[in-house]
Amino acid sequence: MIKKVLTIVSGAPSGCLNVAMMLADYFSQFYDSEVVLRKYNKAGIKNAIVVKDILALDYIWRLARQLNVTRPSMIIVHGYSTHLWTKFAAAFRKIPLIHVEHNVEKYTPFRRWLLKITDQYTLSYICVSNGVAKHLIKQGADAKKVNVIYNGIDIEKFKVQKEPQETYTIGMIARFVTQKDQMTLIKAMEYIIHKKKLPIQLIFQGDGKKKSNCIEYVKKHNLEQAIKFETGKFLELAPKLDLFILATHYEGLPLVLCEAMASKIPTIATNVPGVDEIIEHGVDGYLVPHQDHLKLAEQIEFCFNNKNEPVIDHIINHAFLKVNQEFTIMKMCQEYKKILD
Secondary structure: OOOEEEEEEEOOOOHHHHHHHHHHHHHOOOOEEEEEEEOOOOOOOOOOEEEOOOOHHHHHHHHHHHHHHHOOOEEEEEOOOHHHHHHHHHHHOOOOEEEEEOOOOOOOHHHHHHHHHOHHHOOEEEEOOHHHHHHHHHHOOOHHHEEEOOOOEOHHHHOOOOOOOOOEEEEEEOOOOOOEOHHHHHHHHHHHHHOOOOOEEEEEEOOOOOHHHHHHHHHHOOOOOOEEEEOOOHHHHHHHOOEEEEOEOOOOOOHHHHHHHHOOOOEEEEOOOOHHHOOOEOOOEEEEOOOOHHHHHHHHHHHHHOOOOHHHHHHHHHHHHHHHHHOEHHHHHHHHHHHHO
């Protein structure tokens, strides 16, 4: 019988951390629920234990010592590559473990080998989409242990009041990192502004290493009046948006799309695994080919030209219905509880 559940995740702010904290809070209704953060607590999680480390071996040793104090009856570990190293400490203390995979991760040959040898110490895998599940099985996870549970959001939180804008406004909210593909969206806007001459503006929200490259490109190509860069939270930008876009190279299950759909903002996204499980093209959003700025520009133009037409209302209503049926916090939490039971 499970008495104490220990949630382990990196302490850096991320969607992965947000989901882990939602689940840990839900588990506290049924079990003694504690949280361990690897390296740091940058998100300011209350009552969390921080296991600092310099190297992976250091983390395994420190975590094993912490497990001797905490003594959980089940570990749920989130995030690459924290889950790989956590398995060694859990095996050493003979504690059953559930591995949660949040993304289509770029496993190195060494880490694929680690995944295979630690499979015996893994009670179950939970993947956030079918695309992630297929990828993880290819890396060496036992397919018989793999389950798919979609992440969820608090729908009520995203019922925003629209703020009418003078200019049709597009938004993309994402970290400026290799995984995301802001540059394809910038090139689509370049075509829309310079070739099509459409009155459209774009707001990027987020930070990251690649942001300076994007800002430099925007300046060099005379797009500063049409493309803005901001920081902040989704709910601060959402009321201003007529259209939400996620240009990306790969995903696990991008909850920001669900948030836009819950906010009744029409969406366009790159057709990659994970994304295609949220959006059905032409039904509750639009999918465009990977790294194709012209197809993206064409779809943006279509949404702009039909902004007051029934076709966009149809998209918005179907999208809102889908997130209420498939992507809620309660549905996610209940399905995790079934796995634990």
